[in-house]
Amino acid sequence: ALCLIMDNFLFRVIDLTKYELHFLQDKKLKITKFNCFAGRVLCHLDECGVEDINEAVEQAKTAFNIWGKMSGMERARTMIEAARIIESRREEIAQMEVINNGKSITEARLDVDSARLCIEYFAGLASQHVQLPGGSFAYTRREPLGVCAGIGAWNYPFQIAAWKSAPALACGNAMIFKPSPVTPVTAVLLAEIYAQAGVPQGLFNVVQGGQETGRILCQHPDIAKVSFTGSVPTGKKIMEMASQGIKPVTLELGGKSPVLIFSDCDLENAVRGALMANFLSQGQVCSNGTRVFVQKDILPEFVKEVVKRTKSIEIGDPLLETTRMGALVSRPHLDNVLSYVNQAKKEGADVLCGGEVFLPSDPKLKDGYYMSPCVLGNCTDEMTCVKEEIFGPVMSVLSFETEEEALHRANDTTLGLAAGVFTSDVRRAHRVVEHLKAGSCFINNYNITPVEVPFGGFKMSGIGRENGQVTVEYYSQLKTVFVEMGDVDSLF
Secondary structure, eight states, X not given: OHHHHHHHHHHHHHHGGGGSOBOOTTSOOOEEEEETTTTEEEEEEOOOOHHHHHHHHHHHHHHHHHHTTSOHHHHHHHHHHHHHHHHHTHHHXXXXXXXXXXXXXXXXXXXXXXXXXXXXXXXXXXXEEEEOGGGOEEEEEEEEOSEEEEEOOSSSHHHHHHHHHHHHHHTTOXXXXXXXXXXXXXXXXXXXXXXXXXXXXXXXXXXXXXXXXXXXXXXOTTEEEEEEESOHHHHHHHHHHHHTTTOOEEEEOXXXXXXXXXXXXXXXXXXXHHHHHHHGGGGOOTTOOOEEEEEGGGHHHHHHHHHXXXXXXXXXXXXSTTOSBOOOSOHHHHHHHHHHHHHHHHTTOEEEEOOSBOOOSSGGGXXXXXXXXXXXXXXXXXXXXXXXXXXXXXXXXXXXXXXXXXXXXXXXXXXXXXXXXXXSOXXXXXXXXXXXXXXXXXXXXXXXXXXXXXXXXXXXXXXXXXXXXXXXXXXXXXXXXEEOOSOOOOOO
16 A cells, blocks of 8 residues: 555646746756665755756746735635635545655644645734824835745644745735755645645746755746745845845744753643654654753652653554554654754763654564653753754753752753743742743643644744734735825925
8 A cells, every 4th residue: 555655646746837837857967865664765856056046946936926016815716725725635635645755644734724724714914094183194004025934844734834824925925935955845736736726837936855945946037035934044045145135034943942840740741741742743842842851849740641651652654543653754853853862861861752763563663763762851941952953852851859840950051942930829820921931831731833823933943923913914015005185294
């Protein structure tokens, strides 16, 4: 069954070139995409160069001239149709995402739902009227930027493509989207869906490639804005390149988020929250709360229960309904995550469970990139596992005594994407959240990202926001218009 899915999948990738997608099969192959949960080659792709990007930009400019002049209601109808198609193809897209990324089918379905909801949410625009003295008035209008570039990450390939394209298209822009070369596939499905829904040809173009393709996009004179999701070092480079053209950027970067668990919490919910904060998508989530601070008097009970639950996580074929943890995205990434566990042991942390290569019982998966989820105990703030983003299924547990201590240690990082607090004291919950230096804060829950509310970070975790009404500001430019209804009051 796996081979059949892969064969059909390869046919679909090639067939989708009719939608002006840049898979460019006639050139020298530069990118090899592996099936991460089976360890086999899935497909080959070509990296897009200057000519390819120029072609995509010209198509996008032509499409923008049509799309940008349409009314918000007209654009909304097309986007709603795209959302309907996504819903009708939910299972197919989810299975493609599993093959593309390695996460469990259960999570992939939720990602597809998030993408659909995002597109539905952003189907609309607004303006503001201001009355001035003497019958005169002013108004503001949001106007599209033009051709935007979206550069996606490999942990949520389909969802990120929707999170970036939905507000861009809703505001009247065109978008050229470059998925990660590690997960190049499902963004193409989204382009097919937009085309099927009726957007102008070239409005959402997919270009494949790595750093060089990204550089060309960022420096292209006809790209009006760049939105990037990925690492802090790459985000810095993108911001520097975009600054040469005074282009606005949205950067959703890394995190090393804290979860503060107080002794008055509902312990069952705190354990559930800690697992959700660390092991979704094999731990490959930028907002993950990987620094779990537990108040000292409940530490033994918390650790016992967390370890018990972690050991029971079902690992294996991500296409199976019972699987809760699939494969990491690549062999080099798996090796890197395991190296962090080994470094933690050298620095004095206790491996309470997991942290090893996992071999599924299915022989077809023997070459996949699996590891057992890991809980590290006896951690201190100075350890590498506590200071650096691991981006894998590794939880670091630390103890604290007072609220003031926990806040100081939680904020002692250059990153500030997310944070969580578990307590039954509502006053403490809001007091702690007020002082946590993070863009997304959770009270008695974690890693919940409804599209109606903004998502983004403080400090080096990024600039700008995705989702929520505020995102319209990042994909449009504000024009103020003054209308004089009387005579000009001139000094000359």
